[in-house]
Amino acid sequence: xxxxxxxxxxxxxxxxxxxxxxxxxxxxxxxxxxxxxxxxxxxxxxxxxxxx
Numbered sequence: 001x002x003x004x005x006x007x008x009x010x011x012x013x014x015x016x017x018x019x020x021x022x023x024x025x026x027x028x029x030x031x032x033x034x035x036x037x038x039x040x041x042x043x044x045x046x047x048x049x050x051x052x
Contacts, residue, residue, distance in 0.1 A: 008036050012045050 004026040011019045021027040037047040 005036075008048070012040055012048075 004023060007021075008019065008027065019027075026032060033048050041047050
């Protein structure tokens with residue numbers, strides 16, 4: 001899980017347009033996407049948008 005959070009954090013900081021993953025257990029999980037988005041918003045970064 002820690003590596004997944006690091007990937008999402010790095011993608012957020014460098015402002016990638018798309019981060020694709022087949023990792024449905026961790027990264028492509030709507031509950032976790034909402035949690036990642038809340039952290040991003042609290043830190044002043046844009047919210048994540050899921051198209052899963």
